[in-house]
Structure formats: structure tokens, C-alpha cells
Amino acid sequence: MTNSTNMQNNTVSIPHDVRDLSLAAQGKRRIEWAEMDMPVLRSIRSRFEREKPLRGVTIAACLHVTTETANLAITLKAAGAEVYLCASNPLSTQDDVAAALVAEYGIPTFAIKGEDHSTYYRHIHSVLDARPTITMDDGADTVGVIHSERTELIPNIIGGTEETTTGVIRLRAMAAEGVLAYPIIAVNDAATKHLFDNRYGTGQSTIDGIIRATNRLLAGTRFVVAGYGWCGRGVAMRARGAGAQVIVTEVDPVRALEAVMDGYSVMPMLEAAKVGDIFCTLTGDTHVLRREHFEVMKDGAILANSGHFNVEIDIPALEEMAVSRRTVRDFVEEFTMPDGRRLFLLGEGRLINLAAAEGHPAAVMDMSFANQALCAEYMVRHGHELGKAVHAVPSDIDAQIARLKLESMGYQIDALTPEQKEYLSSWKLGT
Template identity: 55%
Template sequence: MSTNAKQNSIIADPSLAHDGHLKIDWVRAHMPVLNRIRDRFEKEQPFKGLKVAISLHLEAKTAYLAKVVQAGGADVTITGSNPLSTQDDVCAALVEDGITVFAKYNPSPEEYKQLLVHTLETKPDLIIDDGGDLVTILHSERQDLLAQVRGGAEETTTGILRLKAMEKEGQLKFPMVAVNDAFCKYLFDNRYGTGQSVWDGINRTTNLVVAGKTVVVVGYGWCGKGVAMRAKGLGANVIVTEIDAIKAVEAYMDGFAVMPMVEAAKVGDFFVTVTGNRDVIRGEHYEVMKDGAILSNAGHFDVEVNKPELEALSVSKRTVRRNIEEYELKDGRKVYILAEGRLVNLAAGDGHPAEIMDMTFALQAMSLKYVNDQYKAIGNKVVNVPYELDEQVARFKLESLGFGIDSLSAEQKAYLESWIEH
């Protein structure tokens, strides 16, 4: 065990480490792409002598990413990106493995913020962020820590929106790689990962049947596509609400009903928000909801379901099951919110399947190496994951499955590249 990591860390209970190690060992056995990258990092040591700060949902799969970065020579510090997704046993295991951890399950808002600050006070050279919390603090409250940061990688849509706003205003002070926009992220993590893990969280929390119910999916981006697809597979009648006409037509063509939220609110049994925006379910919607409606969020921040407006319309509030809050409205109707409106797949579940996060975290590890190698050339802007890295992750995944694909012949390449041959 690293004495430095043990002394500096802030975690809930070091005695939980054994269970945390078991969780990490399980996901490692199901993350062959990341294992391959770890082997490469151990040989090449791309982060030797560097400090890396990570803010992600701190559960077993994230823990293994931290260990892969550590295997590349980095001094790693990690914190959570959501108060309810941190797993205390995993934190304890990481400390035993020499990684500094500032995280615990369900801290107060003030404590949660301080844990982020502690992570940045290690003066990292590189960062991996989720939702832009580390980057925002660095550019607002702790600009004294900016100079050493070479760059980093961002995990999610919400964070990339924040980064691009900073870049547009000329405020971004180092390069960030938009991992969320990579093919091997949004095609698989956002769609299949979110689709499965959201329903894992809802089902284990509510213990209710989905078949025959009406599910309202709020937003039809890649995450919304996955949630709607899995709801349909569970036997639900699915309604999609959208602000984008093109996505709304796509939802219709995929076999789903499309309507404004104020109409969908009247008939929904389950609601899942996946927009990245605030107040997409609010007062006017609560006023027409069915008795027993169940609301959940799969966006990064807990702002999509407006809780203050629901509380204002309620006469009582109580916790009826772990991660289920019941709001009784003035007319006797009851509305339920799962996991305090935070990410239901992580706050009330274990997040995406290990095989899915294998690709996403492989992209994170490779993007971190890329930005470290190229940060001076990239400049202070948001850039996409290079296609060759994206494709390499896909090839590693195929190889781990025992699959192969074809290659173009010289004649085929010439045909595709010529305007004369036909």
C-alpha cells in the first residue's frame, strides 16, 4: 500500500477494501480492451512522472481505468462525479492499491465540492472529467492551479456542452478531448450502455413490471434511443418527447409515439429524462400526471426533473423504498422520484455493463495519452478523438470477441478513390 495515498485520502471506511477488490477483479475479467491497453502502458510508461486527476462515477469499472492509468506511470488521484454513485468499498480498495481517493457515498453538497477541490490541489498535469466539474473549478475558483494542466478528456455530453461554451468565449485554457463524441462511445455506451443500465436501475429499485406500461422517454439522442429501445423490449408502450423535429421523425420511424410533454404527462407510467437540459419535467406536467407516476433521470445533473416545483405542489413527502421518494399532491395523487432525480443507472444501480465501459474507458486512456503527446500542437480548444484511435478500440473489441473483418484490395481502393474508373 502507498503510505502517501493512505494518509492523504478521504474515504468513508478503509475496512471495506476486500469487497472493493472483488468488484474490481470481476470487471477486469470482462474488460479485454482495457487489459490490452494496460499491457501497452506498462511497457511504454506514457505518464511517467505525471499527476493525473480523475472525476468519474466512482465504481468498479472506473476504478480499473484508474489502475490502468496508474500502470502507465501516473500518480493518480480520483474523486466521484456524483454524490450517489460513489461506492465506498471500491474507494477503499483503490487506496490500498496506492491511488489517492477523495470520495465517499452521499456527502453533503459542501463536502462533495470540497472533495473535488482536494483532487485539484494535487496539482495534476492531466485530467479526466465527467460533466466538466474539474474544468469549471479550475477556470473559476482555482485559477492558481491552471498553469500545470496540459489538458484532459471529457466523458459526457453535458461536460462537452460546457467546454464548447468556454471555448467559444475564449475562456478555455487547455485542450480537452471530447470522448463522448467518439463513435465507440456514443454508438455503444450511450445507446446500449444507457439503455440497459437505466432499466437495471429502475427495475431493481421499483420491483415493478414494465410490460404493458407507458414509458415516456424525454429526449431522443443516443441515450434516449437506447432507453426507448430497451423499454420496447420489456414490453412497454413508448412515447418520445423532443424539441428537435428531425429526431422526432426518427423516433416515429423507429415505431414510437411522439407528442409534447404536456400531453405525454397525462398518460405516462414511467418517465426517463435524457436531455442534458434543465426543467424538462416541471410544474405544468405534475399537474396532469396520473396517480402513481414514476419519474427518473439519466442525464448528468439532477436538474432535468424540477424537484422544487414538485415540492411546492405537494402536501407531504416521504421515502417509501430505498431511492424512492413519494410526493403526495394536494388532490391526493402520488408522484414518485427515483434516486433524488440523479442518474438512476448509477445512483440506483451499478452503471453501464463492464463490456460497454471497456470501450469507453479504452478511449479515455488512449485520449489521455494523445492529449499528453499533442497538447502544445492542439492548443486551447475542444477536439474530437482521432479516428485512428476510435477504430483501434473497435478492432481490439472485435479481436477480443474472436471476430474478423474484410480489407479492401488495391483495386477496390483505386475504384473508390477515382472519378474515372467505374
């Protein structure tokens, strides 16, 4: 860990571990560019600066260290919080942003793009050393470390927030087993998060990452989307928009039926594996693409993941099957099978939209991080009233964010008249 660094005659003396502080000026410019497209968070920050609702709070945030996340961290600091930030994925960090957060904004940051497994967890422990009162997660890794290795921190924690579907699944499993030690708000499940971030953000940024990594034309390809949740819907929609023939694989009959009704081909993965050109997993589960699928894939098949963890593609099986392996482009590894077929793995099987591209556009993260900021404020005010469970984002927060977003886009909507309110609340006013 670096604790003090001289930079342009200024001394950075806050705890940090980043690649290169000389990248800070570049990172600051990019953070400011993203801020232009985050009007809801700007509005919240303006209020936070006046009211300081998070004064005295220490936040341990394990999130993707991007320009959009930087704007969230700056907003939380403006609210009076001490913010400590680490990466929630070894490949998602933007090194110039990490440098700027330390050198330009004074936010302790522990994140290096491409960091190894041990460094990743060392960075999580670094933010936990601050003894947080609130945790803020993207995948529940901080919560997992606290519950397994840092239980001494639990009495000091008011609660936490969780950004992803994968993290919410893990946290609900903990709650069901009775081991979750403090309340968590499932930011992911807010309508202004998953309906927009997961569908429009993941849809666009995943396609962006695949194209940046491969420079392949999508038109005319058979593009296999594994999982038809909100993220899968978004990727399928954007792939079809680019001219691909989209195939959806699912285990949920309702979602599979929805994909059929939306006009996609639906089949088991073993059948899709025989015909697909590009595969993208978005399930939150393990080994969605595995040995039996690799055995029948075409020469040149491209394998990508946009689920949170790099377990959706069975990489150990791919490594075991291959007779040779080499890097052919940035973020593209070629695995040659015994029969000469070549399978191409993108971004080490990690989130391709962050490994090879820049993640979600700022406009959509504006709503996601507005939820994070307002839920942190809510947790400070009401955390003591909440049980040790996973809680929904309060509906008034969701509605407030939607209203602010509409206003920032120049749209207005109607309001119910007193007569309409009475009609909706009464059982006596029928036909």
C-alpha cells in the same frame, strides 16, 4: 480528509476520504470481476506497463467511482501517472470500490456515496490540490472549478478529456465564449463511446436502476422517454423490449421524426404527462419535467432521470407543490399533491442507473475507458499542438479500439484490396 489509516496491520498513508477502508477486500473482488469483461483496457494496460507513456503526469479524474472506473485508474497508474480520483456525482460512488482503490491499489480517492454538496466540491478541490497536468471529467465540473476558482493551476495543465454529452456541451460553450484555457478531447463523441456506451450501456443500466428501485413490471406500462439522443434511443429500445408502450418527447424535429420512423409514439411532454406511468429524462437540459407536467400526471407516476445532472426534473417545484413527502423505499420518495395524487421521485433525481444500480456493464465501459486511456496518452504527446478548444478523438484511436474489441469477441473483418483503395481515392474511376 483521512490521511493515514491502519488496516489489517497495513498502513494506508495516501490522501483519501472514503466511507470505510474495511470494505476494500470486497471492492477488490468486484474490481477484478469487472476486469474480466474489459479485454481492450487490459491490452492497453499491458502495453502501458512496458512503455510508461504517462510517466511524470498527474491526472485529476472526476468520474463515477465504480468498478469499471477503478480499472481505468489502475491502467493510468500502470502507465506511470499519479492518479487522483473523486466522484462526478454524489450518488454514484461504490464505497467498497473507493476503499479498494486506496487500500489495495494506492490511488488517492475522495468519494463517499451520498456525500453532500459541500463534500462533493471539497473532494474536487482535494484532487486539484495535486496540481494536475491532465484533467479527466464526467460532466466538466473539474474544468468549471479550475476556471472559476483555481485558475493558478492552468499554466501547469496540458489538457483534458471529457466523458459525457452534458460535459461536452458545457465545454463547447466555454470555447465559444473564448474562456476555455486548455484543450479538451471529447471522448464522449468517439464512435466507440457514444454509439455503444450511450445506447447499449445507458439503455440497459437505466432500466436496471428503475426496476431495482421500484420492482415494477414494465410490460404494459406507458414509458415516457424525454430526449431521443443516443441515450434516449437506448432506453426506448430496452423499455420496448420489456413490453412497455414507449412515448418519446423531443424538441428536435429530426430526432422526433426518427423516433416516429423507429415505431414510437411522439408527442409534447404536456400530453405525455397525462398518460405516462414512468418518465425518464435524458436530455442534458434543465426542467424537462416541471410544474405544468406534475399538475396533470396520474396518481402513482414514477419520475426518473438518466441525464448527467439532477436538474432535468424540477425538484424545487415538486417540493413546493407537495403537501407531504416521505421515503417509501430505498431511492424512492413519495410526493403527495394537494388533491391526493402521489408522484414518486427516484434517486433524488440523479442518475438512476448509478444511484440505484451499478452503472453501465463493464463490457461497454471497456471501450469508453480505452478511449480515456489512449486520449490521455495522445494529450501528453500532442497537447502542445492543440488549440484551446474541444477536439475530436483521433480517428485512428477509435478504429484501434474497435479492432481490439472485435478481436476480443472472436470476430474478424475484411481489409480493402489495393484495387479497392485506389478506386475509393480516385475520381477518374467511375462507371
